[in-house]
Amino acid sequence: MCGIVGVIGREDAPQVLLQGLQKLEYRGYDSAGIYTAGAGSARLVKAVGKIAALAQAIGPDVTGTMGIGHTRWATNGRPTEANAHPHVSADGRFYLVHNGVITNAAALRATYLSDVTFASETDTEVVVQLIAHFAQGGLTAHDAFVKTLGLLEGSYAFCLADRDDSAVLYAAKNKSPLLIGKGDGFNLVASDALAMIELTDQFLELNDGEVVTLMASQVQIEDLAGQQIDRAPITVTIDAAEADKGPYPFYMLKEINEQPIVMRRLLAAYTKADGQVEMPAALLSALAAADRLYIVAAGTSYHAGLIGKPLFESLAYVPVEVHLASEFGYHLPLLSAHPLFIFLTQSGETADIREVLVKVKKMGAPTLTITNVVTSTLAREADHVLALHAGPEIAVASTKAYTAQVAVEALLAKALGDFKGTEAATKFDVTHWLSMAAAGQQTLIDQQARLHELATTLFAGQDRAFYIGRGSDHAVSLEAALKLKEISYVHAEGFAAGELKHGTIALIEPGTPTVAFVTDPLTAARTRSNAEEVAARGGHVAIIATSDLAEVGDDLVVPAIEPRLTPLVAIVAGQLLAYFTSLDRGYDVDRPRNLAKSVTVE
Template sequence: MCGIVGVIGREDASTVLLHGLSKLEYRGYDSAGLYVNGAGQDYLVKRVGRIQALKDAVGPEVQGTMGIGHTRWATNGEPTVANAHPHQSQDGRFYLVHNGVITNAAKLKQTYLQNVTLASQTDTEVVVQLIALFAQEGLSAKAALRKTLSLLEGSYAFALADRTAPDILYAAKKQSPLLVGLGNGFNVIASDAMAMIDQTHQFLELNDGELVTLTAQAVTIEDAAGTPVKRDPITIELDAQETEKGAYPYYMLKEVSEQPAVMRRLLRRYTKGASLQFDVKLLAALKDADQLYIVAAGTSYHAGLVGQALFEQLAGVRTTAFLASEFAYHQPLLSQKPFFIFLTQSGETADLRQVLVQINAKNLPSLTMTNVLTATLAREATFALDLAAGPEIAVASTKAYTAQVALEALLAKALGAAKGQAAAKAFDVEHELSLAATGQQALIDQQSAIHELAKEMFATTRNAFFIGRGTDYYVSLESALKLKEISYVQAEGFAAGELKHGTIALIEPGTPVVAIITDPTTAARTRSNAEEVEARGGKVLRIVAESLAEPGDDLIVPALNPLLSPLLTIVPAQLLAYYTSLDRGYDVDRPRNLAKSVTVE
């Protein structure tokens, strides 16, 4: 949930590190630091707060040819300078940055470090002190690192610097993402390619248990037993301009506005003429399954709920969406021929990977839908599909959500057609997604009106509710999540029919309730629920499909097949959350306590 950068062989190491850390700000963090070594001098600078505070503290004298940097999201110990990375060994020799959680840190401290006074509350410092201890006992730096790794339980991505050997960097990983980038006369380390894409497009993927030695001219990978590993680099094509805000004040508004383009990009990617383009082996594996299990977290889980309806109705296959954090430790009774679909924006979500490891151990087929095809979940699943959403920087996911729903629709249509399902044959997914793109743009163009509704509904409220039925209920869950994530309004999504079963007790005069109505089967019932809210003094905002609109409705969404209505109804909900956060003076892109990529369980 934090970021790692490292570089060796560049005269401007501090500049490279600071730029890389800036590119990782989107992941969420509460402190940052760097270590730089060169020409017999070394520097350690750490600050709490934004990267800018670190930049302000790094003077012109902080120069070197090797260094490591880190943005920290607090897990062990509160955000302080002492707890910020890099961490230094007591003897001043080693510096370490770390993503992940070492679950046996307390035991290791008690066993090995009783004579060491720790300067922080972190599990990371335990690791760097262990490395120093073993080096003091006579092991080389690499051997000391390898011995330490053999003792660790939990997850980690490490970058290690040895001040006595400024021409070498070390890296290692287990269950946390880490890449090595190959430059011309230099090499880099990054937890996300985005951090170093301006330096190189050539990256080496690392597997769990591997240890890497980097110099300016070479990279050596060894497995856990110390055997050298040969691996060809991959090319990651990412336009650095895509990671900039451009004329937009916040990334979130930019990414909301990019959703129509994402719909069209998916159509280009997965259609050719009148046919859908998916791997025949993937379709065969899906066709052979007797149940689909969609595993996801947060926003992706809400997309999975929509996918559940799409696969059942279009492909005629039983489908259930699960929260990854629950599935990993409370696995249900599986069907005879299960197939797993993992939904993840980053491709590194720790809860999902925990499930995938279990699934792989049982040799069960799986598919990862992700925005990063080089990520761990994409590489370790049987199949992988690209969301084609482009870089998503804001913590609150927007375009990745609609990309997931659209890609699920495309795949459900293809699977249903392969199975001869009448519903799939009648469902013109290309036409519907084209309509969705046009409809999204029409809603985005109503930003000013939606801003006024946000002021009216949420300017001072402490809580809010979203209600709907069917897929409108699933959108209510995602809409509430968007509002609570970035505006800190206590927002909840409820099935409209459940109001009378307890929730309506929370309605007071002025309580904001957003009713989403796009399903003709249940529209009248949801309207009735909204009226019940109003009868108790609640303030209702109605988001209604064009075909179901009535006088007095607040937001009308263009016509679209009800199965894909989430692609439209979520857009005003995203903008309501955006403007509520903006009007309250919050950092829209970086809400408190949250991280973009959740790489720890």
């Protein structure tokens, strides 16, 4: 949640901040602001709404060689200009941007700041006022910042500016992402490399409990005890064109269209010339030694884990449990003797998942992160990491990262099965089937006009909907329903088709839209029977079936591939139905209300 960007040593600092915030708007977009200083000028500009509103408020008089900026997803306090970042201390000296939640803010305010008049409802203002409080007591800006950090509980990524010294910025992190970008005569700080990639490809990774002092020509990293830390920069390669919307009206449509490319990219990354899957030997050994795999994820990634479970069980003969990170972190189940944890995360910064990672590492359990950002916290802290190779995903509703997660699970399950010598893995040609999945995805992408028509027929004027299926189709139903509710605000739920008659069918009324996925040969007839039960009660049923199971009158036919990988194809229909429903209702498809892309608070 929220995006931070800072720069020092650039004559065009306001423009650098604005462009960086535009790249980070997927992290939050209910308000934004910048503070700039240098050459005798200092300005604070804030606006409610998207970055475009901030851009309009920044006039030619806003100049400077350093600055900090922030785009917000509200946690503490409503989305108002007063609650927007940067926050300023009462004496006007310090300016602070923050990503995270300070859980002891109220106690700190009562202990140290009872005489301070606050301008906002945020925990962030408590922090900046506390820094000023200690500075007024005689500490330097640096030492006041460090002392404040030592008192904080919760999560944070901070960037601090001092009005009295425009030649320096300070930054620190705990549980929330933050990177330093090294330039030629300037330096940068941001929540995501994407905000800085057009200016540099050299980055310094930060760990929790580290404090950074940035100057135009120097970066100093130390721990909270003042011990200096030397760290070599890493090179991050992101194709800036991939983060551009190009000819598409929305990023989500672009990212849906990129899914066949991602499938082929994954095959290139994880298979050899002879088509055999190639995975790190140390990872395969760790997986083979486990008596149970625990897939831990949230939201869309959790749904990808549900698809992965039967792949691992059928190909590698290992039991799998799939858990929601937000529940698992605080209600740990009875674990097997030799567990291995697989963390599915698009951003690699998901706070709920990191809570689990920290706990299981203390227990000594081996860990694997599968993520789209290999420089992320969860990637760095796990024992093993596999990249999704999906490229930047900007739309809040995940599409290509989800299908990439499923594909990587399939590749890994195949490789583990081969490593263990299972008969099922030997017979499973994952290279062929992922290629077929890519072709099947393209077939549906080419039917956008039909899917737009179906979306309008099903959901126009409706405020609720159901998706049903059995086996992997149940997991696809959960994800398709999530996509619809995320971006079109239709109250949509996914259900195991056989469970309808155990309660949910009471909600079916004349015209209630219900989408049934029929791609599983074992249960196709039963799912159709459940769909007929809905239709008998006046529900408006649409059948999406694979070509080998299709019947006359079905609403959409999708290419038939290996049933365990059919979700890679079928979900494209769910993604496009959600996209066109949101489009027809005039909503911002990429930035749905109340949601942000990277969930870095619990």
